[in-house]
Amino acid sequence: MNLPSSGTVARVLVALYSMLLLACSSLPRINPDMVHSPAAPVQLDGAHGPLSESRSQAILDRLKVSGMQTNIFDLHLAIEEALVGSPLTAGNKVDLLQDGPETYAAMFAAIESARDHINMETYILEGDEVGQRFADALIAKQRSGVQVNLIYDSVGTLATPPAFFTRLRESGIRLVEFNPVNPLTARSGWQLNQRDHRKLLIVDGRIAILGGVNISGVYSSGSFGSSRQGRPRRDLPWRDTDLRIEGPVVADLQKLFITTWDRQKGGELVPRHYFPPLERKGNDVVRAIGSSPDEPYSQIYATLISALHSAQSEIWLTSAYFVPDPQLLDALKAAVARGVDVRLVVPSSTDSWLVFHAGRAYYRELLESGVRLFERRDALLHVKAGVIDGVWSTVGSTNLDWRSFLHNQEVNVVVLGAEFGGRMRKAFLEDVDGSEELTLEAWQRRPVRARISERIGRAWEYWL
Structure with missing residues (x-):
C-alpha cells in the first residue's frame, strides 16, 4: 500500500514536497556474470553460528530437487552466496499466511x-477497530511487564488520530515516528520521500511475522471462497x-529493527533479551534481506534481478504495485526468450490510480x-x-516498482528449497484461478481513455 486511503490533501502535499525537495536516485546495474558457483563450499549459519562444511552440505543435499538435467537448486544457491548481505541460515520453520484474518x-x-x-514496525497503523484491537493487546502486554x-x-499514519499514539x-x-512529515519533530534529519514500508513483528526475539x-x-x-461472490467493488476484500x-534467522530480522530504531534516534532501548539463544525449529533455509535508501543500493533488488537472470524453468511473480524499471x-x-515460463499476477483494481496505470503502460510490451499476465478479480491484490x-521463494513488503527499490525501507526473506517452493506455487495457482488472463489481442482493443491514463501514470512512475 503506497498511501493511506484517506487524507487526500495531505497526500498531495507530501507528493509536491517530495518532487521539489529531493534529488533523484538511481538503481544499480546488476551484472548477470556476478552469478557463479562459489569458489569454496557453501557454508550455512545455524542456531549457534556457522555450521561445519559437512553439516551444511547434508542440509543442502536434502533441499535439492532430484531428477533435473541441471541442478537448479545449486544455481540459485550460488546467487545467494554471490550477493553480499545477511547469511543463509538453516534450521528455521516458515509458515505461509494468506490474507488478513489468518x-x-x-x-x-x-x-x-x-x-x-x-x-513492531509498520507502514500503516489505523485508529479503526482493528487498530484499536492491536493497541489494546500491546498496552495489556506493556502493563504486564513486557516491553x-x-x-x-509518518505518511502511512497521516489519517490516524494523534490521540491513538498518545x-x-x-x-x-516506546514509539518512533519514522521520518515525520513535520520537519520540526524530525530527530535524524528531514527525509520526507524516504518511507518505512516494512511490516514486521518480532516477539521475544524468537518469532517473526512479516509480509504485506x-x-x-x-x-x-x-479473499477466497464464496463470501466474496457478489461483493461490491468498493468493498473488495484485500488479498495479501x-x-x-x-x-535462527529471527536474529537477523531483529537486527534490522534495531538498526532502524537507532538511525531514527529512538533512544536507548529498554534493556531486554533481544537476542536470546535460538534453537533449531525446522528445516527451512532462509535469508533475511532489509533494504534502506540510506544504503548504496537495494539488496532486495540485487537479489531479485540476479534470480531472474538465472531462472531455468519458471518465474511466477505476484505484485500489488507493478511499475518495472528498464x-x-x-x-x-x-x-x-530463453524458454522460461514467466507469469505475473497483477491487480484488476487498486487503491492507487497513478501506480495502477503506470504499470499497465508496460503490459503491451x-x-x-x-x-x-493475470488480473486478480474479486479482491484488491x-x-x-x-x-x-x-x-x-520470496515474500515481504517490497513491490516491483521504483518506490520500493529506491525510496522505501523494505524487508523480504528468501526461502530456498522445493518443499516451501511447492507451497508458494500452490498459492500462486490459487491466485491464477481467481484471475482473468490478459491477451495481447484484447489489450490492443482497450479504450483511448485507458491509454491516456497510462501515459499520465508513466510520467510519474519514478516518484510513485
Whole structure:
C-alpha cells in the first residue's frame, strides 16, 4: 500500500514536497556474470553460528530437487552466496499466511505469548477497530511487564488520530515516528520521500511475522471462497501474504529493527533479551534481506534481478504495485526468450490510480514478449511474493516498482528449497484461478481513455 486511503490533501502535499525537495536516485546495474558457483563450499549459519562444511552440505543435499538435467537448486544457491548481505541460515520453520484474518490471528497469538519484549514496525497503523484491537493487546502486554517498542511511518499514519499514539505512549510503549512529515519533530534529519514500508513483528526475539499486511480494517475479510461472490467493488476484500518464522534467522530480522530504531534516534532501548539463544525449529533455509535508501543500493533488488537472470524453468511473480524499471523489464523479457515460463499476477483494481496505470503502460510490451499476465478479480491484490524454478521463494513488503527499490525501507526473506517452493506455487495457482488472463489481442482493443491514463501514470512512475 503506497498511501493511506484517506487524507487526500495531505497526500498531495507530501507528493509536491517530495518532487521539489529531493534529488533523484538511481538503481544499480546488476551484472548477470556476478552469478557463479562459489569458489569454496557453501557454508550455512545455524542456531549457534556457522555450521561445519559437512553439516551444511547434508542440509543442502536434502533441499535439492532430484531428477533435473541441471541442478537448479545449486544455481540459485550460488546467487545467494554471490550477493553480499545477511547469511543463509538453516534450521528455521516458515509458515505461509494468506490474507488478513489468518495473519492477524498469528500476530495476536504471538503478542499474547510474549514474555520479554515486542518489537513492531509498520507502514500503516489505523485508529479503526482493528487498530484499536492491536493497541489494546500491546498496552495489556506493556502493563504486564513486557516491553513494547513500535516504529510507525509518518505518511502511512497521516489519517490516524494523534490521540491513538498518545494512549500508547502513556502506557509506557516506546514509539518512533519514522521520518515525520513535520520537519520540526524530525530527530535524524528531514527525509520526507524516504518511507518505512516494512511490516514486521518480532516477539521475544524468537518469532517473526512479516509480509504485506498493514494494520487496517481493510484486511478484516479473506479473499477466497464464496463470501466474496457478489461483493461490491468498493468493498473488495484485500488479498495479501505474510510469513510466520521461528528459528535462527529471527536474529537477523531483529537486527534490522534495531538498526532502524537507532538511525531514527529512538533512544536507548529498554534493556531486554533481544537476542536470546535460538534453537533449531525446522528445516527451512532462509535469508533475511532489509533494504534502506540510506544504503548504496537495494539488496532486495540485487537479489531479485540476479534470480531472474538465472531462472531455468519458471518465474511466477505476484505484485500489488507493478511499475518495472528498464532492467527488471529486460530481465523478464530475456527469461521468456530463453524458454522460461514467466507469469505475473497483477491487480484488476487498486487503491492507487497513478501506480495502477503506470504499470499497465508496460503490459503491451510484456505481452508481445510472451510474458503471461493475470488480473486478480474479486479482491484488491496487495501481495508481494514470487517463486522461481520452484526452489527460490520470496515474500515481504517490497513491490516491483521504483518506490520500493529506491525510496522505501523494505524487508523480504528468501526461502530456498522445493518443499516451501511447492507451497508458494500452490498459492500462486490459487491466485491464477481467481484471475482473468490478459491477451495481447484484447489489450490492443482497450479504450483511448485507458491509454491516456497510462501515459499520465508513466510520467510519474519514478516518484510513485
